[in-house]
Amino acid sequence: MASTQIGSGTSQHIGRIITRAIVTLVMVATLNFILFRIIPGDPASLLLGGARSSVTAEQMVAQQQNWGLDRPLFPDQVVDYLWATLHGDLGFSFKFRGRQVTDLILERLPATIALVGVAQLIAIAVGVMLGLYAGWRRGRAVDHIATGASLALYSTPSFWLGMILIVIFSTTLGWLPGYGAYSPGATIGSLGWLPDYLRHLALPVTAVALGLIGQYVVVARAAMSEVVTEDYMVTARAKGLTNGQMLMRHAFRNAMLPVVTLITLNLGYVVAGAITVEAVFAWPGIGGLTVEALNARDYPVLQGIFLLLGASIVVANLLADVAYGLLDPRVR
């Protein structure tokens, strides 16, 4: 009987979270549409060329008609957009001359997931362990060094870190390539491709990971510092538990709660990528596509990317809410 009530409470809790997520997604989609049309700049004029082209007013009108930009924003364009989005159709790119937005995003997504995903994994492994250890050894030299270095890394822009890494490891030492995802001519999936890809991935991953490590260390250290002063830790020590037993059985699990939340939320940013790092390393991910689309006022691509980013963050939040509810019954 009691377990049924708990089960029903959990279901209601998850139901509420999912409903909230859906409402948020609809709002994100609508805001996307409005946001990019507020930015000054007409895609038709940008499509009609750079500094060397001569463009007449007639050509401009023709271009607007061609891409449906002459139709009223409301209701025509906005209703079409929402209806198509609901059916999974993100439309066609202006800049890439009619290519499906979904195809463009799917082409660039793997590179971003590889970059930010690997960086996240490294940062979680290194940052969380280092942070927990620093918190456990609060006030000792290791704590001061880890906290100082983490704050420095956390506050350093990752694109600047990227430039420094290029100068050291690519230009000066010549160990690693400083741009691109793989060498032109390489056949994706071939035997030689993987080491080549990993060589290209090394520096951008390091640039992103270093910043994230700082973030994880700071949060994990704070959580652990709080836990070690709790009464149950004193009791555990009084019961004669070793440091390792206290750390693994009591401190670690309790300190992980805020860390798990941070990890889950950060997973939402895996697809958001690292726009500036991608620009520095000419990494062909979602960040690069965002910059190109922004410069061309490519509304459908921008809408698609921001919808994806919004959705991934909403889903990450949803997972965090669910995980939190499961980890801590008081939340339900």
Add this chain to the structure above:
Amino acid sequence: MLKLPLSRRVIVKALLLGSAAPWVITSRGFAATSCEDHIVRIASVAAPDTMNPFATWSSFWPLAFTYDFLVGVDAQRYSDRKGFAKEWSVADDNLTWTFKIWPGMKWSDGQPATARDAAFTYEYLRDSVGKPEELNVGWNNTSGLENVESIKALDDETLQIVTKIPTRWPLDNWTMIVPAHVWKNISYKDARGSFLNAPPLIGTGPMIVAEFQPGQFVRYSSNQYFRAGQPAAAGMIEQLFSSADSIAQGLKSGSLDYGAGLTAAQYADLSNDPDIAVGESPIEQRNFLAFNTSSEKGAGSTKALQDPAFRDAIGYAIDQMAIVKRALRGHAAPGVGLVMPVSTDFYSDLSDIRRHFDLAEAGRRLDAAGYRDNDGDGVREDKEGNSFQLELITGPTSGTIEMPIAAVQLIAGWLGQIGIPVSVTQLDSGALKARYADPTNGGGGWDLLVGSDWPSPAPRDLLNLGSSKVSGTRNRSYWSNEKFDKILAELDVTVDLKKSQQLVDRAARLIYAEAPYIILCYPFLLEARRKDCFDSWGTKDAVSQWGYFPLDRLRPHNG
């Protein structure tokens, strides 16, 4: 004491992973820095979108390396550079043009490349005129074809173009000649939009696009059927960047052979490297201060902007030499007239009417024109009695070298000193374009604009900055002048070079006196190349900005 949870298994795993690292780091499978593969590696700050020349303005280099212009700028400037046509002539009527196509020329797929392909390309464009899908949105467009009477391939090697009026369009058009056997089945709707022309392309240029990875690179293979013989370089890779920082680092590390669009600081840094040669190429770019001369919708904050005497006075408050020295670190020529010195055929020497920097003279002229500081608050008033407070908008223009913001600060400072306060609004390229768009398209409302353009050296293009026909696109100041438009109309029906030069000179003097623009400078393109992989870069501008020269004739070092 805390024991780290390190099992033997974890240690073995770590050792295995660690042992793989040197293999990854030293992997030469696809090493990018070797001269041995004889592949030229160039870099550009560019974002090509499609390889379809009828649908894009953004993919110049990939397309220009693959396809030839019928004649083009380089062929007119240099005797050793040619395009699809080997030679050309015009009949005495100045209407009938005859082009001799290279005999025996082939497309990169081995099919004959003849006058019929050139005729097809022009006819393909011409047939689209007036249709809803008119091909007017890319490098290959219908502009100028309205003046063409007929285009015929008299035989495989002879193309005849008859124009309705005397015009230099047959030489100066920017149409890339495409193979009929590829394009004959492409509808206008597709050619204008969705047809991507996916690599490998088929062209007559020295390097043919073999692979295009948006946001990453364009890979070219050398054309075995190139009319001058297969290029000695095995191929080319154009790496695409969003900033010049990576280009400078790539040159230093040896992973790039050539890069352009460098900043002054990068140029200075690279010039100290013994393995790198740097160069500054004069180009057709001009940077200017434009006045919003509109008197109707989209007008500026004061009617003074419409007064040539006001604009002329401001001209004395601009020190072009200081802009070159302080803002561009000497990598530019000071601006004077509409035509830049590099455009030798049409350059007008305006030294007899040139304004010289003199703030006192600027003040005197403003006083004389009725723009005085009557209330003694240090700010002049216009003729309506309103104190000046001008908005200057600025930002990058796609496809041009960016103007340092220091230049704008200098201008604002000088104008402040003569009692005309200026507030600066910095915009990105899209927003700037929206602000200077024609007022009927929502633009206008600004006072001053610091911008740039990069016209072709064709006379019409050089003068477009003052043409009322392209107001709000090429003509940023909305300036409209009947006399100027009349000269342009006359220029359109003039083939004779000398007469064209006279007309350009008249137009340049007229617009200089009316001063809708103050030309600030003509910036140089800063470029660098490595010396260790390839020779035969030549002594002219290192790499043509209007074609593929001298990359068609590079030879591997000691190769």
